[in-house]
Amino acid sequence: MTDQGQRARSLIRAAITLTAAAAVYEALARSGYFAPALLPTIPLIARALYASLADGSMLEHAAFTLYRVMFGFGLSMVVGIPLGILMARFRPVENFFLPLVSALMPIPSFALVPLFMLWFGIGNTTTVLIVFYAATFPMLFNTWSGVRSVNPLWLRAAGAMGADEQSLFWKVIIPGASPFIITGMRQAFLRAWIAVVGAEMIAASDWGLGWVIFDAKEFLNTDIMLAALVVIGAIGYLFERLVFGSLERATVQRWGMTRAAKG
Amino acid sequence: MQDAVTTITVTGAPGRSAGGDERWRMVARNIFPFVVVGTIWEIVAWAGVFPHRLFPTLEEVALSFVQLTIAGILPHHAIETVIRLLTGFTLAAVFGVTIGVLMGRSRRAEDIFLPLVSIGAPIPGLAYAPLFLLWFGLGNISAVLLVGFVAAFPIIFNSWTGVKAVKEIWVRSAQSMGADDRRMFRHVILPGALPYILTGLRLGLAQAWRILVAIEMLAAVPWGLGWMIFGAREFLNTDVMMAGIAVIGIIGLTLEKLVFQKIEHYTVVRWGMITA
Numbered sequence: 001m002t003d004q005g006q007r008a009r010s011l012i013r014a015a016i017t018l019t020a021a022a023a024v025y026e027a028l029a030r031s032g033y034f035a036p037a038l039l040p041t042i043p044l045i046a047r048a049l050y051a052s053l054a055d056g057s058m059l060e061h062a063a064f065t066l067y068r069v070m071f072g073f074g075l076s077m078v079v080g081i082p083l084g085i086l087m088a089r090f091r092p093v094e095n096f097f098l099p100l101v102s103a104l105m106p107i108p109s110f111a112l113v114p115l116f117m118l119w120f121g122i123g124n125t126t127t128v129l130i131v132f133y134a135a136t137f138p139m140l141f142n143t144w145s146g147v148r149s150v151n152p153l154w155l156r157a158a159g160a161m162g163a164d165e166q167s168l169f170w171k172v173i174i175p176g177a178s179p180f181i182i183t184g185m186r187q188a189f190l191r192a193w194i195a196v197v198g199a200e201m202i203a204a205s206d207w208g209l210g211w212v213i214f215d216a217k218e219f220l221n222t223d224i225m226l227a228a229l230v231v232i233g234a235i236g237y238l239f240e241r242l243v244f245g246s247l248e249r250a251t252v253q254r255w256g257m258t259r260a261a262k263g
Numbered sequence: 264m265q266d267a268v269t270t271i272t273v274t275g276a277p278g279r280s281a282g283g284d285e286r287w288r289m290v291a292r293n294i295f296p297f298v299v300v301g302t303i304w305e306i307v308a309w310a311g312v313f314p315h316r317l318f319p320t321l322e323e324v325a326l327s328f329v330q331l332t333i334a335g336i337l338p339h340h341a342i343e344t345v346i347r348l349l350t351g352f353t354l355a356a357v358f359g360v361t362i363g364v365l366m367g368r369s370r371r372a373e374d375i376f377l378p379l380v381s382i383g384a385p386i387p388g389l390a391y392a393p394l395f396l397l398w399f400g401l402g403n404i405s406a407v408l409l410v411g412f413v414a415a416f417p418i419i420f421n422s423w424t425g426v427k428a429v430k431e432i433w434v435r436s437a438q439s440m441g442a443d444d445r446r447m448f449r450h451v452i453l454p455g456a457l458p459y460i461l462t463g464l465r466l467g468l469a470q471a472w473r474i475l476v477a478i479e480m481l482a483a484v485p486w487g488l489g490w491m492i493f494g495a496r497e498f499l500n501t502d503v504m505m506a507g508i509a510v511i512g513i514i515g516l517t518l519e520k521l522v523f524q525k526i527e528h529y530t531v532v533r534w535g536m537i538t539a
Contacts, residue, residue: 100297
């Protein structure tokens, strides 16, 4: 069977699976065995999704969530990448920060939510800081191991050709470490995305997709919960595939470095 | 426990003085950053920059840690959390490895499960939490099920990849030596896929651990470290919260260092699949 035929068959089967799963769900929802408030039918979910998109409320919630994620994620890059590079290049920096990082890393970001709520109140600051905390460690660790694993031969070759510190850094170390750094960004975004939803639920502010889900629970609006779930999944998928996929193509693959580090 | 370990290191050290020196320097180097951060913390706490209730000194945190431990409250919370973690994780491991291996071995299973798993995976686990709470009620069942559900995804993905990554040549040489399906599975596929499966279990456990703390806050379980931290917030017991966070960090570190590195050492490394 040809490659294309194979793929077409997989697609058809995937479609069949999803249709079957949807049919089973629909049958369960309509059977009346479960309370309809807890198990809304698919048309109801679609209607809730459409209504919340049409009146703009879902978009506004999504915008708030995205703003928090991007802010925290941006902070984690600003801190994580330089610190990771410094740790890899200078021994004393590594000696100082590595024990601290190893001690903080096993603490899940959500454990800090109540503490941050006390310190920074409910709302954007807490959420952004939780996202920052969650995203910094993968960023830092991948940058660190990326810079350390730059082929020493390249460094010596560049040195022999008379590269000064600055061009060595920009032309050799950064491109060499970039597969790891991009993997780090990918993992960091995934963590950030998880953290933002949780932080929004626990440190309930007024806006955000996590808050929509949690708030809908209070009123048994299961259709809105599931609609928000769809939006959350779609945004996560979009970022993973489109943003990081194309980033990888534009940098690492063009420079001819294989994906050496796929987390 | 902690004391016993230290004593052993202390009595063990003088035997090899050169190695002991090296080790002491290592220990000192690892402790130094904590001393610096701790000192800064103490100075800030004593200076009263922030309200004292919100920013307790380290002695107070240590004191409430000791008091809660002696009173048996902290161990009780911790044990409940660990039991919940292990139950959820066991569920995830059993279902995850089974589904993942099935997906790797049979094209039909792959076609059936892959779309479902790919749709479920990118949604952050905690987003399901309110749904689980509605369906299964507040309390233990929701928490354990959610932890299992969330931890299953990395396990499924890695087992699937692992089985697919078993070298074709091993399979064919085992076949030509007359291995039947059972032996093939036990002696070729399973060991071959094990590094991936272990990675998946490790990721799954880490995932479970992160989610568990949050779900304990939301699901209002009677005991549990997440709940303890969340409850302490109501009474502004920042010292109790920090003691709880410390225990969470210790458990997380122990899981990683003692459980997984050991398992990896005894299986994968011994079979020569990866170098230690």
